[in-house]
Amino acid sequence: MSPSTKAPVKANLHPASCKYLKLGHPWITEDSYTKRFPQNTFFLIGVDEKNRQEIALLINDPEHKKVKARLWSLNPEDWKKEINFKEMLRLRVFSSLEKREKFNLSLERENYYLINGESDFLPGLLVLKLKNQILIQYYALFWKEVEADLIAILQEKLNIEEIWIQERNFNQQKAIRSISGKTQSEFILNEYNINYQIKINAHYDFGIYTDMSAIRKLMRPYLENAQSLLNLYSYTGAFSLFALKLGAKNIVSVDLSAKYLKWLDENIALNSDLNAESHSSLCMPSEKALEKLIAQNASFEAIICDPPSASSDGHSTSSALKSYENLLPQMLKLLDSNGSLFVFLNTHTISWNKFEEKLKQIIETSEFKNQVMIGKRFKLSDDCQALKGFHEGDYLKGLLIEFKNKLKVVK
Numbered sequence: 001m002s003p004s005t006k007a008p009v010k011a012n013l014h015p016a017s018c019k020y021l022k023l024g025h026p027w028i029t030e031d032s033y034t035k036r037f038p039q040n041t042f043f044l045i046g047v048d049e050k051n052r053q054e055i056a057l058l059i060n061d062p063e064h065k066k067v068k069a070r071l072w073s074l075n076p077e078d079w080k081k082e083i084n085f086k087e088m089l090r091l092r093v094f095s096s097l098e099k100r101e102k103f104n105l106s107l108e109r110e111n112y113y114l115i116n117g118e119s120d121f122l123p124g125l126l127v128l129k130l131k132n133q134i135l136i137q138y139y140a141l142f143w144k145e146v147e148a149d150l151i152a153i154l155q156e157k158l159n160i161e162e163i164w165i166q167e168r169n170f171n172q173q174k175a176i177r178s179i180s181g182k183t184q185s186e187f188i189l190n191e192y193n194i195n196y197q198i199k200i201n202a203h204y205d206f207g208i209y210t211d212m213s214a215i216r217k218l219m220r221p222y223l224e225n226a227q228s229l230l231n232l233y234s235y236t237g238a239f240s241l242f243a244l245k246l247g248a249k250n251i252v253s254v255d256l257s258a259k260y261l262k263w264l265d266e267n268i269a270l271n272s273d274l275n276a277e278s279h280s281s282l283c284m285p286s287e288k289a290l291e292k293l294i295a296q297n298a299s300f301e302a303i304i305c306d307p308p309s310a311s312s313d314g315h316s317t318s319s320a321l322k323s324y325e326n327l328l329p330q331m332l333k334l335l336d337s338n339g340s341l342f343v344f345l346n347t348h349t350i351s352w353n354k355f356e357e358k359l360k361q362i363i364e365t366s367e368f369k370n371q372v373m374i375g376k377r378f379k380l381s382d383d384c385q386a387l388k389g390f391h392e393g394d395y396l397k398g399l400l401i402e403f404k405n406k407l408k409v410v411k
């Protein structure tokens with residue numbers, strides 16, 4: 001039975017859920033009310049119990065561990081009449097695609113988000129364009145039920161060579177499948193005139209983080225012709241290659257994984273115009289690389305630090321925020337007095353202010369007290385902007401740290 005032919009079922013919502021839905025927050029997380037949600041209905045009509053008022057049309061997700069339903073509409077007209085889900089889906093998908101066309105993204109990169117979940121009113125659904133292929137990522141399991149409709153709608157507008165589907169965050173397994181039955185794919189993709197090797201289904205991620213693409217562009221003025229760059233947690237080297245392309249010299253990439261650093265070398269080899277001599281790698285924990293570089297009296301004009309939300313130094317695991325207690329003073333020791341340090345945090349559980357406060361505290365208790373300032377914020381933008389008021393979608397946070405006495409260079 002398709003969702004459009006199933007009648008939605010009413011469900012009382014927690015007063016806090018009612019309040020947040022009205023403020024634009026699109027998730028109903030597990031609480032005493034969600035325990036009473038019906039199990040086998042696609043749509044729910046969320047009811048404010050106190051006022052006996054129907055306030056939202058939700059999509060039910062009983063199998064999800066935390067997010068039990070996601071907002072589909074706050075407009076009563078959408079559930080007063082018979083719900084034509086496929087038509088609503090088509091309109092929302094087309095509007096997401098049009099938005100991307102207006103950004104003209106395809107002029108500068110072959111990888112971008114065609115659909116970015118809640119901010120495109122398609123909750124729990126990400127669709128990435130990777131050259132001529134599409135990767136659909138489900139963060140909500142109900143998308144599986146309407147997969148055929150979704151694919152047909154995408155195919156109406158796009159000329160797609162292959163469609164991959166990945167279920168994310170359910171059991172942390174790779175679980176990528178293609179609709180044609182292929183199990184793996186390798187191809188070269190271009191971002192900002194740089195080639196990258198993409199490997200679908202060889203590892204959990206496929207070789208380039210597209211949510212960072214717009215941020216990379218914003219960082220361009222700081223990396224252009226830099227005399228040196230330290231790229232910590234480099235993965236397959238997108239930042240290193242981007243800086244190489246911009247004429248930066250003496251680039252050091254650090255990653256715990258030999259596999260990813262080998263992939264980084266493959267990426268450099270795909271770009272004959274890049275000077276491989278300007279790049280070297282250190283295969284070790286970032287913490288150890290920092291000690292080594294400090295012992296060598298190294299210094300860098302730019303440092304990028306983009307740790308995973310929980311990282312291991314090979315022995316113990318710690319959260320990215322906690323690991324900055326050790327990393328930040330060490331990075332400041334290596335930062336040129338006119339340099340730029342970019343620190344990232346990849347989690348929605350810590351707000352911008354908490355991240356900034358923590359960094360300030362670390363600085364204030366270090367030898368760099370009163371000497372550095374935290375400036376510009378680097379946020380998810382363009383094709384993967386977060387929905388206003390939905391802090392879970394605003395998961396990627398970057399801050400620029402500079403010395404207060406930095407000579408002002410007009411960028």
Ligand SMILES: C[S@@+](CC[C@H](N)C(=O)[O-])C[C@H]1O[C@@H](n2cnc3c(N)ncnc32)[C@H](O)[C@@H]1O
Pocket residue numbers: 208209212232233234235236237238239254255256257260284285286287306307308311312313314
């Ligand atoms: C989120 S990815 C970084 C993405 C990269 N900045 C980019 O934009 O392409 C995290 C990387 O950190 C590496 N890693 C994890 N723990 C590490 C550690 N303690 N030291 C160095 N690298 C680590 C992983 O192997 C992975 O490649």
